[in-house]
Amino acid sequence: MIAAGAYGPRPRKEDARLIRGLGTFVDDITRPGMLHGAILRSPLAHARIVSIDATAARAHPRVEAVITGQDLAERGLAWMPTLSADVQSVLATDKVRFQGQEVAFVVAQDRYAARDALELVVVEYEPLPPVIDARTALDSGAPVVRDDLTGKQDNRIFDWTAGDKGATDAVFSSADVVVGCDMVYPRSHPAPLETCGIVAETDPVSGKLTVWSTTQAPHAHRTLYAIVTGLAEHKIRVVSPDIGGGFGNKVPIYPGYLCAVVAAMITGRPVKWVEDRSENLMSTAFARDYHMHGEIAASADGKILAVRARVLADHGAFNATAQPSRFPAGFFHIFTGSYDLQAAFCEVTGVYTNKAPGGVAYSCSFRITEAVYLVERLVDVLARELGMDPADLRMRNLLRPEQFPYTCPTGWQYDSGDYPRALSLAMEIAGYDELRREQAQRRARGEYMGIGLSFFTEGVGAGPSGHMDILGLGMADGADLRIHPTGKAVLGISVQTQGQGHETTFAQIVAHELGLSPDDIEVVHGDTDRTPFGLGTYGSRSTPVSGAAAAVAARKVRERARIVAAAMLEVSADDLEWAEGKWRVRGDPEQARGIAEIAMAAHSSLELPAGVEGHLDASAVYNPPNLTFPFGAYICVTDVDSGTGEVRVRRFIAVDDCGVRINPMIVEGQLHRGLADGVGMALMQAIVFDEAGNCLGGSFMDYLLPTAVECPSFELGSTVTPSPHHPIGAKGVGESATVGSPAAVVNSVVDALAPLGVRHADMPLTPASVWRAIQGNPMRSDLTPS
Amino acid sequence: MRITVTVNGSEHHREVEPRLLLIHFLRDELRLTGSHWGCDTSNCGACVVWLDETPVKSCTVLAAMADGRQVVTVEGLARGGELDPVQRGFAQCHGLQCGFCTPGMMMTARWLLNRNPDPTPVEIREAISGQICRCTGYENIVRAVRWASEYEAQARSGGGLQGVLPNQHGDDDAEVIT
Numbered sequence: 001m002i003a004a005g006a007y008g009p010r011p012r013k014e015d016a017r018l019i020r021g022l023g024t025f026v027d028d029i030t031r032p033g034m035l036h037g038a039i040l041r042s043p044l045a046h047a048r049i050v051s052i053d054a055t056a057a058r059a060h061p062r063v064e065a066v067i068t069g070q071d072l073a074e075r076g077l078a079w080m081p082t083l084s085a086d087v088q089s090v091l092a093t094d095k096v097r098f099q100g101q102e103v104a105f106v107v108a109q110d111r112y113a114a115r116d117a118l119e120l121v122v123v124e125y126e127p128l129p130p131v132i133d134a135r136t137a138l139d140s141g142a143p144v145v146r147d148d149l150t151g152k153q154d155n156r157i158f159d160w161t162a163g164d165k166g167a168t169d170a171v172f173s174s175a176d177v178v179v180g181c182d183m184v185y186p187r188s189h190p191a192p193l194e195t196c197g198i199v200a201e202t203d204p205v206s207g208k209l210t211v212w213s214t215t216q217a218p219h220a221h222r223t224l225y226a227i228v229t230g231l232a233e234h235k236i237r238v239v240s241p242d243i244g245g246g247f248g249n250k251v252p253i254y255p256g257y258l259c260a261v262v263a264a265m266i267t268g269r270p271v272k273w274v275e276d277r278s279e280n281l282m283s284t285a286f287a288r289d290y291h292m293h294g295e296i297a298a299s300a301d302g303k304i305l306a307v308r309a310r311v312l313a314d315h316g317a318f319n320a321t322a323q324p325s326r327f328p329a330g331f332f333h334i335f336t337g338s339y340d341l342q343a344a345f346c347e348v349t350g351v352y353t354n355k356a357p358g359g360v361a362y363s364c365s366f367r368i369t370e371a372v373y374l375v376e377r378l379v380d381v382l383a384r385e386l387g388m389d390p391a392d393l394r395m396r397n398l399l400r401p402e403q404f405p406y407t408c409p410t411g412w413q414y415d416s417g418d419y420p421r422a423l424s425l426a427m428e429i430a431g432y433d434e435l436r437r438e439q440a441q442r443r444a445r446g447e448y449m450g451i452g453l454s455f456f457t458e459g460v461g462a463g464p465s466g467h468m469d470i471l472g473l474g475m476a477d478g479a480d481l482r483i484h485p486t487g488k489a490v491l492g493i494s495v496q497t498q499g500q501g502h503e504t505t506f507a508q509i510v511a512h513e514l515g516l517s518p519d520d521i522e523v524v525h526g527d528t529d530r531t532p533f534g535l536g537t538y539g540s541r542s543t544p545v546s547g548a549a550a551a552v553a554a555r556k557v558r559e560r561a562r563i564v565a566a567a568m569l570e571v572s573a574d575d576l577e578w579a580e581g582k583w584r585v586r587g588d589p590e591q592a593r594g595i596a597e598i599a600m601a602a603h604s605s606l607e608l609p610a611g612v613e614g615h616l617d618a619s620a621v622y623n624p625p626n627l628t629f630p631f632g633a634y635i636c637v638t639d640v641d642s643g644t645g646e647v648r649v650r651r652f653i654a655v656d657d658c659g660v661r662i663n664p665m666i667v668e669g670q671l672h673r674g675l676a677d678g679v680g681m682a683l684m685q686a687i688v689f690d691e692a693g694n695c696l697g698g699s700f701m702d703y704l705l706p707t708a709v710e711c712p713s714f715e716l717g718s719t720v721t722p723s724p725h726h727p728i729g730a731k732g733v734g735e736s737a738t739v740g741s742p743a744a745v746v747n748s749v750v751d752a753l754a755p756l757g758v759r760h761a762d763m764p765l766t767p768a769s770v771w772r773a774i775q776g777n778p779m780r781s782d783l784t785p786s
Numbered sequence: 787m788r789i790t791v792t793v794n795g796s797e798h799h800r801e802v803e804p805r806l807l808l809i810h811f812l813r814d815e816l817r818l819t820g821s822h823w824g825c826d827t828s829n830c831g832a833c834v835v836w837l838d839e840t841p842v843k844s845c846t847v848l849a850a851m852a853d854g855r856q857v858v859t860v861e862g863l864a865r866g867g868e869l870d871p872v873q874r875g876f877a878q879c880h881g882l883q884c885g886f887c888t889p890g891m892m893m894t895a896r897w898l899l900n901r902n903p904d905p906t907p908v909e910i911r912e913a914i915s916g917q918i919c920r921c922t923g924y925e926n927i928v929r930a931v932r933w934a935s936e937y938e939a940q941a942r943s944g945g946g947l948q949g950v951l952p953n954q955h956g957d958d959d960a961e962v963i964t
C-alpha cells in the first residue's frame with residue numbers, strides 16, 4: 001500500500017541545497033543598490049539620554065542616513081507593541097533600559113562603513129542606578145525601570161495565580177511530609193547559529209514593502225508590520241527564506257527590523273541589517289530567568305498529594321514574552337507534571353529589570369521547561385527525604401493509562417498517555433538496577449556517580465482559538481493543497497521551517513492521505529504571498545496545528561476525488577472505498593482509480609454530477625480542539641570529579657512518546673537537539689550580569705554552548721500513544737527534550753553528590769558551581785558574586 | 787590592496803581593504819554564500835574553509851592573508867556534479883537540520899577523513915569540537931562522518947565503487963584513495 005509507505009524515515013528534501021552550500025539565508029540575499037544598516041547600542045544598563053549628535057556620522061562619505069529615536073518619533077514609530085501587550089522602544093528617545101538597547105541606526109553603502117560610522121555618533125548619557133537582581137526589583141525605593149508608562153511607580157508587571165489555594169494549603173497542612181526547595185532557572189539564550197536579520201525593500205511604483213527576514217512567524221509579522229507602520233497588509237510581503245535555527249529567538253519583531261523598514265522607505269533603496277553575535281546575545285529574546293520556590297506534600301509511604309510554587313519572573317526592561325496573551329506566565333501552571341495529585345497552586349509575579357526583554361524564547365513550550373524542572377527537582381528532593389528510590393517514587397505516582405483523558409488540578413486536560421510504560425522502557429534501556437549497583441560500588445570507592453531521572457508532560461500545539469491568541473490573533477493555521485492535472489501537488493502552509501524539515505514531513509502527511517509519493521508533493525512555506533495565514537512555527541505547534549490542517553485539506557481532496565472517481569467508474573460514490581491509496585469499487589478491487597488518474601479526469605471534459613466544480617484543490621483552516629500532550633522518561637548518568645567539580649555526562653537515555661511519528665528520523669534528530677540543550681543548560685549556559693548591568697554572556701567565549709565533546713551519544717527509545725483528537729494522532733516533539741532533559745542532568749549531579757550532603761545546586765553546574773556546592777556553600781550562578 | 791586568491795580552483799583578482807575578512811571576501815566579493823558567518827570570535831566554526839588544505843575559521847583570517855593561496859569552500863566539495871561522500875553522508879544520516887553549520891562541519895569532516903580514513907566517534911567529536919551545531923546534538927554528524935568513512939572504505943576495497951570517487955582535493959586524497 002503506497003499510503004502506508006509515506007510515513008517513516010526518509011532523507012530530507014531540504015538537504016539537496018543545504019549540503020551544496022546553496023541554501024538562501026537572509027544574509028545571502030543581495031538586492032540591486034542595497035544599503036547596509038548597523039545599530040548603535042547603549043553601553044549602559046540604565047541611563048537618561050541627554051543628547052544624540054549624529055552630525056559626524058552623517059558626514060561620513062559612505063553613510064546614506066542616520067536614524068535616531070527622534071526621527072522615528074516624528075513618524076510615530078519610536079515605540080512598538082510587544083507580543084505581551086506592552087510597548088518596547090525601537091530607538092531610545094527618553095532613556096536606555098538595558099545594556100545593548102537600540103539607540104541609533106546608521107545606513108551606509110557597505111557593512112564595514114556602517115560599523116565605522118557608529119563610532120561617529122556621539123551620545124551623552126546621564127547614568128541611573130539599575131535594577132539587576134529581580135529579588136530587589138519590588139523593594140520600595142527601587143529605581144523605576146518603566147517611567148514611560150503613565151503612573152508607573154514600581155517594577156511590577158503582573159501578579160498571576162493558578163489552581164486552588166485553599167484546597168492546596170489544606171492538603172499541605174495535613175500531609176505527613178512536606179519538603180521545599182528554592183531554585184533558579186537562570187537566564188539563558190537560544191543562540192541560533194544564524195543571528196537575526198532582514199532585507200527590506202519598497203517598490204517605488206506599487207509602494208509594496210517586501211522583507212526577507214529571520215522570522216518563525218511570517219504571517220504574524222506581516223500583520224504586525226501593517227499595524228505598526230500603517231501600511232495596508234496586502235502591500236506587505238514577508239519572506240522567511242532558509243533560517244539558521246530559531247528555537248523561539250526568531251518569533252518577535254525586533255527594533256532592527258523596523259529600523260531597516262524605515263530606512264528602506266527613507267532612502268528608497270533596499271536595506272540589509274544583520275546583527276552580530278554580541279547583539280544577538282545581548283539584545284534579542286532571552287529565555288527563562290525564573291526564581292522559584294516549590295513545595296511538595298506527600299504521605300509517609302510516598303503518595304504525592306499536592307504541589308505549590310511561588311515564582312518571581314524576571315522579564316527584563318519590556319514585557320515582550322512571545323506567548324498566548326492570556327497567560328502571563330505561559331503554561332507554567334502545568335507544573336503538576338505527570339502525577340496524580342489532589343491539589344496544586346502557583347503564584348507568579350513578573351517584574352521589570354534593566355536587562356534585555358524576552359523570557360519565552362528557547363524551546364520551552366511556553367514555560368513548561370521551568371514547570372517540569374520545578375516538579376522534577378521536587379520529586380527528587382522528596383525521594384531523598386523519604387529514603388525512596390526516585391524511580392520507585394515516580395512509578396508510584398505517575399498517572400495511569402486508564403485515567404486519560406485526565407484533567408489536572410490547574411485545569412489542563414491531558415489527551416492520552418501511558419506513562420509507566422515509558423518509564424519502564426527507559427529503565428530497561430538504561431539497565432537501571434545494574435546502574436544502581438555500580439553506583440553503590442563506586443561510592444564505596446569514594447567515586448561520585450549520579451543517576452538522574454525526569455519525567456515530563458508537555459502541552460503543545462497552541463492552540464484553541466477560544467482560549468489562546470497572540471495580540472488578538474487566534475492560533476489557527478491554514479493549508480492550501482493544489483493538485484495539478486498530472487497528479488503532482490503543491491501544499492502551501494502557514495508555518496515555517498528553521499531546520500525541522502517541513503518540506504519533507506508535510507509532503508509525507510499529504511502523500512499518506514492521498515496515496516501519492518512524497519516526491520510528488522512540493523511544500524511551499526515562508527512566503528506570505530504564496531501561503532495561507534497562520535501563526536507560525538514555535539511552541540512545537542507545526543505538526544499539531546499546521547500538520548493537522550494539511551491532513552484535513554488532503555482529506556477534502558480525497559473526498560472531491562471520490563466524486564470524480566465515481567463518475568469515471570460510472571458507479572455511485574457510496575459504492576467506493578478508499579483502499580491502498582485508491583478509490584475502488586467495493587467488492588471489485590480491480591475497479592480502482594488513484595489520485596493521479598482522478599486529477600487528470602477532474603481537469604478533463606468528464607461529465608461530473610450537477611454542482612461538482614471539477615479540479616481537486618482544497619484548503620483547510622485547523623483550529624485545534626485542545627493541545628496535544630507529548631511525554632517522556634529520561635535518565636542521565638554522570639560522573640563528577642569531587643576535586644575539580646567537573647561533570648561528565650556518561651550516558652543519556654531518552655524515551656519519548658509524541659504520538660504518531662511521521663518521519664522518525666526527523667523526530668529523533670529533534671530529540672538529539674533538545675538533549676544537547678539539556679546538557680548545555682544544566683552544565684554551561686547562563687546569561688549573567690554584573691551589578692552595573694553589564695551582560696557577561698555577550699559572546700560565545702563567555703556564553704558557553706555544548707560542543708560534540710560535552711555531549712554523549714544519546715540513547716533513544718520510543719512508545720507511541722496517538723493523540724485521540726489530532727487528525728493523524730501526532731503530538732509535536734520539537735521542544736520535548738529541551739523541556740525534559742535539564743532536570744535529569746541536575747538530578748543526576750545532585751544524586752552523585754548525595755554522599756557529600758548536597759541537596760540542591762542551581763544551574764548551570766559549572767565546575768566552580770559544583771565545587772562550591774560540595775563545600776556546602778552553593779553560589780548563585782545567575783549573578784556574579786558580589 | 788590588490789590580492790589574488792584561488793578559490794575552488796578558480797583564480798580571483800580583487801582590490802580589497804586590508805581589513806576585509808576572508809569570510810566577507812568569499813561571501814560579498816565572490817558571492818560564494820555557502821560559508822556562513824556565525825560568531826565573530828572563532829567559536830562557532832560556521833565559516834570554516836580550507837586555506838592551503840588546512841581548515842581555518844575565515845571570520846578571523848584577513849582576505850589579504852589568503853593572497854597567493856588556495857581556498858576551498860563548501861561549493862568546491864562536489865566535483866563534476868558528483869557529491870563528496872561527506873555530503874552524501876550528511877544527507878543519508880540526517881546530519882543537518884537548519885544547515886547553517888553544515889558547510890563548516892563538512893569541510894572539517896573532509897579534512898579529517900583525508901588524514902584519518904577510519905576515525906572513531908571520539909576522534910570525530912574531537913575534530914569538530916571547535917565548531918558548534920545547535921540542531922543535531924552532534925549525534926548524526928558523527929554518524930554522517932562514519933557513513934562517509936565506510937563508503938570510502940568500500941570504494942577503496944573495490945566494492946563496486948572504485949572510480950566513482952573523484953580525486954578531489956589534491957595530494958591529500960592520495961592517502962585516501964589508493
